[in-house]
Amino acid sequence: MTATPAAPAPPPLPDGHEFSADPARVDVARVHRWLSTDAYWALGRDLAQQQAAMTGSLNFGVYDAAGAQVAYARVVTDRATFAWLCDVYVDPAARGKGLGTALVARVREELRPFGLRRILLATHDAHAVYARLGFAPLERPEHFMALQPL
Numbered sequence: 001m002t003a004t005p006a007a008p009a010p011p012p013l014p015d016g017h018e019f020s021a022d023p024a025r026v027d028v029a030r031v032h033r034w035l036s037t038d039a040y041w042a043l044g045r046d047l048a049q050q051q052a053a054m055t056g057s058l059n060f061g062v063y064d065a066a067g068a069q070v071a072y073a074r075v076v077t078d079r080a081t082f083a084w085l086c087d088v089y090v091d092p093a094a095r096g097k098g099l100g101t102a103l104v105a106r107v108r109e110e111l112r113p114f115g116l117r118r119i120l121l122a123t124h125d126a127h128a129v130y131a132r133l134g135f136a137p138l139e140r141p142e143h144f145m146a147l148q149p150l
Contacts, residue, residue, distance in 0.1 A: 013099070016065030017062055017063065018062065019061070021110050025069070028047075031050065031087075032045070034072070034089050035050065039089055040124060057074045058074070060072070060103065070094040071091065071100065074087040075111065080116070082118055083120070084120050104129070105133055108133060
């Protein structure tokens with residue numbers, strides 16, 4: 001078995017911005033507003049559903065110098081073999097500064113100690129962002145299936 005090469009250090013956050021894995025810092029109302037009104041994958045998601053999703057997940061944020069949340073990511077994981085990176089979102093007013101790339105790179109580093117075999121995600125339009133961080137198309141997509149909706 002070949003060792004996986006070490007990932008490069010996460011790119012720096014813009015001055016004054018801070019990454020946090022503390023779920024208590026997440027601005028739940030802001031995240032819900034972002035996702036339910038502006039994220040194609042979560043349009044119309046109600047607050048109770050968002051809160052339940054957050055409770056069952058790892059939650060990450062980026063905060064500006066004033067402490068306001070400007071980006072969010074959520075990971076569903078068993079902390080042993082698998083993770084699903086989802087709900088990655090950067091406030092429209094904060095886009096174009098590299099916050100999304102820096103956020104996902106830091107999330108990847110937070111997950112590294114778990115020794116996960118696979119981290120999956122789905123994206124409609126941000127393939128290049130994730131590719132810079134080591135994500136690649138599934139080697140055998142024909143092995144994957146989905147059950148939706150229940």
